[in-house]
Amino acid sequence: MACSPSTPDDILPPPLPEPAPEDLRLDVIMGALADPLRLTIIRKLLLESEAYDHTCGWFGFDRPKSSLTHHFKALREAGLIRQRQYGLERRSRVRTEDVDERFPGLLDLVRAWDASPTRR
Amino acid sequence: MACSPSTPDDILPPPLPEPAPEDLRLDVIMGALADPLRLTIIRKLLLESEAYDHTCGWFGFDRPKSSLTHHFKALREAGLIRQRQYGLERRSRVRTEDVDERFPGLLDLVRAWDASPTRR
DNA sequence: CGGGAAGTACGATTCGAGTCGTACTTAGCA
DNA sequence: TGCTAAGTACGACTCGAATCGTACTTCCCG
Numbered sequence: 001m002a003c004s005p006s007t008p009d010d011i012l013p014p015p016l017p018e019p020a021p022e023d024l025r026l027d028v029i030m031g032a033l034a035d036p037l038r039l040t041i042i043r044k045l046l047l048e049s050e051a052y053d054h055t056c057g058w059f060g061f062d063r064p065k066s067s068l069t070h071h072f073k074a075l076r077e078a079g080l081i082r083q084r085q086y087g088l089e090r091r092s093r094v095r096t097e098d099v100d101e102r103f104p105g106l107l108d109l110v111r112a113w114d115a116s117p118t119r120r
Numbered sequence: 121m122a123c124s125p126s127t128p129d130d131i132l133p134p135p136l137p138e139p140a141p142e143d144l145r146l147d148v149i150m151g152a153l154a155d156p157l158r159l160t161i162i163r164k165l166l167l168e169s170e171a172y173d174h175t176c177g178w179f180g181f182d183r184p185k186s187s188l189t190h191h192f193k194a195l196r197e198a199g200l201i202r203q204r205q206y207g208l209e210r211r212s213r214v215r216t217e218d219v220d221e222r223f224p225g226l227l228d229l230v231r232a233w234d235a236s237p238t239r240r
Numbered sequence: 241c242g243g244g245a246a247g248t249a250c251g252a253t254t255c256g257a258g259t260c261g262t263a264c265t266t267a268g269c270a
Numbered sequence: 271t272g273c274t275a276a277g278t279a280c281g282a283c284t285c286g287a288a289t290c291g292t293a294c295t296t297c298c299c300g
Binding site for chain 3: 175176177185186188189193205207208209210
Binding site: 026027028030031033034035036039103104105106108109110112113114 | 146147148150151153154155156159223224225226228229230232233
């Protein structure tokens with residue numbers, strides 16, 4: 001539940017609108033993950049984030065900002081990530097507990113995903 | 121490996137073109153499952169088929185045949201099902217071994233899927 | 241041998257997702 | 271106070287997926 005070890009929830013900015021845990025839909029989640037870039041976002045958050053939420057810029061994608069907004073929004077509306085506004089920055093983290101509760105094992109698939117691009 | 125208990129592989133019709141196990145892509149699989157109808161197809165095959173492959177008609181969908189062809193083709197090209205031609209009929213089964221090998225746990229998510237909410 | 245059934249092939253249409261440029265908003269800061 | 275950076279909002283464009291009708295092929299079976 002905690003966002004970072006030293007930051008209790010009650011002083012965090014509120015999350016942006018997101019579906020309730022019981023409203024998560026497998027088909028919608030699958031659709032959100034049917035894209036290599038978004039798969040990469042989730043995987044990187046799962047494997048490389050160290051207890052902190054991360055901004056779009058942290059990922060280092062070479063895409064226009066408006067494209068990134070689009071994909072992060074898709075992930076948030078599918079219920080895969082939670083986003084909070086910190087001043088100018090919008091930081092994201094995976095909703096691991098909610099997703100694990102509803103779809104156990106799904107995030108493990110993303111963790112194990114072989115992200116190598118042209119694998120043929 | 122066997123298609124049905126009493127039918128060795130070598131006298132079965134050959135499978136229609138399908139991706140090799142090592143070519144299965146998680147993003148493509150996710151895309152194939154990002155659809156309630158296709159999710160239903162896989163789930164029904166997993167839970168209700170009893171060691172036999174099944175035709176399109178077995179599912180009882182009230183959709184035009186050409187639509188069904190489209191969805192079964194999508195599932196086959198994603199590597200989720202294997203299809204064989206029996207005379208006029210084209211029978212399908214889930215490639216459980218291949219999918220479990222590459223993406224363990226994924227089919228469990230489909231089995232556990234709650235198919236009831238909001239018919240689309 | 242001919243009718244019917246299973247399913248495909250093809251094409252038209254619609255619709256939404258992905259992509260990105262540009263303009264805008266806002267917070268921090270020198 | 272005004273610049274800069276992070277990110278959004280909006281809109282245009284493209285492209286592919288979904289849908290389905292119609293025509294066709296092929297096999298089985300009476």
